[in-house]
Amino acid sequence: MQSETEKALREILGEGFDGLNENLRARMLGCRPETIGKSHEKLIELGLTPEKIATQAQLLGMNPETIRRNAEALQDLGLAKEKIATQAQLLGMNPETIRRNAEALQDLGLTKQKIASQAHLLGRDPDTIRRNYESLRRFFSRETILQNPALLGNSGQTVRSSV
Structure with missing residues (x-):
């Protein structure tokens, strides 16, 4: 039986969930489904495509407020939303x-x-x-x-x- 977290991840990532490496999958399964959902919404709001989200799945486990602050910091440096979406890994950096x-x-x-x-x-x-x-x-x-x-x-x- 799937946990609520696994259901949320499978809904967002589809078959990409099965492609996650074991460590990332284990870490993601330790997240709250609400956090995953809110982070997903924030990433979509920032312009990330479902494919990009799948390649940066670790971002789904981040606090959505942290994602927002990180995006603002990148925008303050002059990055447009489109550039942030293509360089999504930067959202996971301090x-x-x-x-x-x-x-x-x-x-x-x-x-x-x-x-x-x-x-x-x-x-x-x-x-x-x-x-x-x-x-x-x-x-x-x-x-x-x-x-x-x-x-x-x-x-x-x-x-x-x-x-």
Whole structure:
């Protein structure tokens, strides 16, 4: 017999529930069905598709108020709702960590607009980004890197093998 939580998850995730790894499934089954339902509503409100929710199922176990605050923090950094929906994993991060990561990117010279366009960088370790920047500087000007911030997601080894 299914628990109320499992019913709620199966209703939201459909067959995706069976595809959850065991640890995530166990963690999700420990959540209250009301929390899952309210978190689902908040994620839909933010523009996440059912497919995106299925790939970020751990967000269903979060407090809906935390999801709201995290979304607001991302919007304060200049991310549109559409970008937040495509980078939904950021909703599960601590807003303070995201703020620090954004500051580290700004310290390198990236504008808020460039950061928003490459929002996935907010989820990366700032020390790694800095090392990548330093490696990139061997091959590219500062301006080239700042105009192409996606390069910062590449390791020095990747850059060396590509140049």
